[in-house]
Amino acid sequence: MRRSSTVLVVGGGPSGSTAATFLARNNVDVTILERDFFPRYHVGESLSLSVVRMMDLLGVSEKLNEFGFRHKAGSYYEWGDEKWDLPFTDVPGGKHSWQVTRADFDKILLDHAREEGVEVHEGHRVTEVRFDGDRAVAAQWKNADGETGEIEFDYLIDASGRAGLLAQKYFKNRRMHDVFRNIGVWSYWKGAHDIPEGPDGAVSVCSVPEGWIWIIPLHNGITSIGLVTDKKSFYERRKSPADVEAIYNQAVHSHPLVERTIAGAKRVSKMHTETDYSYVADSFTGPGYLISGDSACFLDPLLSTGVHLATFSGMLAAATVTSIVQGDVSEKRGLKFYETAYRYSYERLLVLVSVFYDSYRGKDDYFYRGQSLTRGEQRRLHIHEAFLSIIAGVEDLADATTADAYQAIEQALHGGEQPGAVPPTRVHSQSREWTLLADSVANTIEGMYMTMEPSVRLHDTSE
Numbered sequence: 001m002r003r004s005s006t007v008l009v010v011g012g013g014p015s016g017s018t019a020a021t022f023l024a025r026n027n028v029d030v031t032i033l034e035r036d037f038f039p040r041y042h043v044g045e046s047l048s049l050s051v052v053r054m055m056d057l058l059g060v061s062e063k064l065n066e067f068g069f070r071h072k073a074g075s076y077y078e079w080g081d082e083k084w085d086l087p088f089t090d091v092p093g094g095k096h097s098w099q100v101t102r103a104d105f106d107k108i109l110l111d112h113a114r115e116e117g118v119e120v121h122e123g124h125r126v127t128e129v130r131f132d133g134d135r136a137v138a139a140q141w142k143n144a145d146g147e148t149g150e151i152e153f154d155y156l157i158d159a160s161g162r163a164g165l166l167a168q169k170y171f172k173n174r175r176m177h178d179v180f181r182n183i184g185v186w187s188y189w190k191g192a193h194d195i196p197e198g199p200d201g202a203v204s205v206c207s208v209p210e211g212w213i214w215i216i217p218l219h220n221g222i223t224s225i226g227l228v229t230d231k232k233s234f235y236e237r238r239k240s241p242a243d244v245e246a247i248y249n250q251a252v253h254s255h256p257l258v259e260r261t262i263a264g265a266k267r268v269s270k271m272h273t274e275t276d277y278s279y280v281a282d283s284f285t286g287p288g289y290l291i292s293g294d295s296a297c298f299l300d301p302l303l304s305t306g307v308h309l310a311t312f313s314g315m316l317a318a319a320t321v322t323s324i325v326q327g328d329v330s331e332k333r334g335l336k337f338y339e340t341a342y343r344y345s346y347e348r349l350l351v352l353v354s355v356f357y358d359s360y361r362g363k364d365d366y367f368y369r370g371q372s373l374t375r376g377e378q379r380r381l382h383i384h385e386a387f388l389s390i391i392a393g394v395e396d397l398a399d400a401t402t403a404d405a406y407q408a409i410e411q412a413l414h415g416g417e418q419p420g421a422v423p424p425t426r427v428h429s430q431s432r433e434w435t436l437l438a439d440s441v442a443n444t445i446e447g448m449y450m451t452m453e454p455s456v457r458l459h460d461t462s463e
Helices: 014-025 049-056 061-067 101-115 165-172 233-238 243-254 256-262 308-327 332-360 377-381 383-393 402-417
Strands: 004-010 030-034 069-071 074-077 080-087 097-099 119-122 125-132 135-143 148-158 175-177 182-190 203-208 210-215 221-231 273-274 278-280 290-291 448-451 455-462
Touching: 004 014, 014 049, 014 101, 014 148, 014 308, 030 125, 049 061, 049 308, 049 402, 061 101, 061 175, 074 125, 097 125, 101 119, 119 165, 125 148, 125 165, 135 165, 148 308, 165 290, 182 233, 203 256, 210 243, 210 256, 210 377, 221 243, 221 256, 233 243, 243 256, 273 402, 278 383, 290 308, 308 332, 308 455, 332 455
Parallel strands: 004 030, 004 148, 030 119, 074 203, 148 290
Antiparallel strands: 069 097, 074 080, 125 135, 135 148, 175 278, 182 221, 182 273, 203 210, 210 221, 448 455
């Protein structure tokens, strides 16, 4: 183990491996410390269309195809009384993404980072971060053999996932959202049927009174099927561990499409549960560090945004740190860009998910009433600006790359509310571009923009 690295990345999941790969390509010295040994299990198998562009930039799309992950040609929703067939071919240039087993997908990304020159140490857990005043300067680690050591760095990218090394252990600034206080319960089935509705390999989402169900067909003949329901009523119904299975079985057999899918199939895994997964840290940056991926925030599984936010923030982190260490931007301005760009993208998706839930026709159901943004949440989000971001940057893939979109957002942010702005009543998620991307002189955030080719980096228009 080296004693110092220009950049230390804590965590080798999609966010960490993405950041490290782009940094290595920019000739920035980078080390990953990952507490587990890959492959390791992780949920979140359905990749949004926006991830395809990132995989192309990383150079791993062909590896994903060669592995044999199932192509995902879109999404299918039975949401209340409505049925939505959302093929990716409706998006200009869109064809397919993938349904992945995350153990394999994450290992491909981490191994690819190694091939790009990243020094990767698996089975190494960061036990302490050392600060010089407010600045993060070193990390103490312990490996699977019990050996310990310390590595110094100029910059730390915390991609430690839900564990949230910095936000949870040091800053105590992770805030659970007032909405989406839900619980996910899922298992895996062998021999499940493909649905005739929707695009080939689609993720299917079916609303039920107590929440909604996902169906994700994988390449290995296994299908991921999960229930999302509200935490309060779940624990009221759960009187013993056996009740978890009963709640799950009641839900999956209550919807005709899910019932058809699992007819004759066999459940082949234990029940998995996860709760308290909708949160955000109050700050994503500070002296010598950036918080990325799930360490910074997580939303809701409804729109399959987890890997999108992880890889997007990893790219932003790499562009930011590269530009700082190579003297293109000051640390203060670079970190401000990262904070603003990542928070814009996250908050837009938060509003989008809430709008999606709010579109459900059966609003009398307890679950759906509980998903509306509260007034307190709206105040924290600057809800008007967030809706403007959706309208301007998400309405269409073509619109998302025009200067007018970013000018509208900047005007709203710095010039107050705009008269006559009307928020959308529903946004169809899978045919939209989700990322606010400052990618030209005309489209800037905090006076800076990012280029992705030939390398990811920031450009400061004020200098």
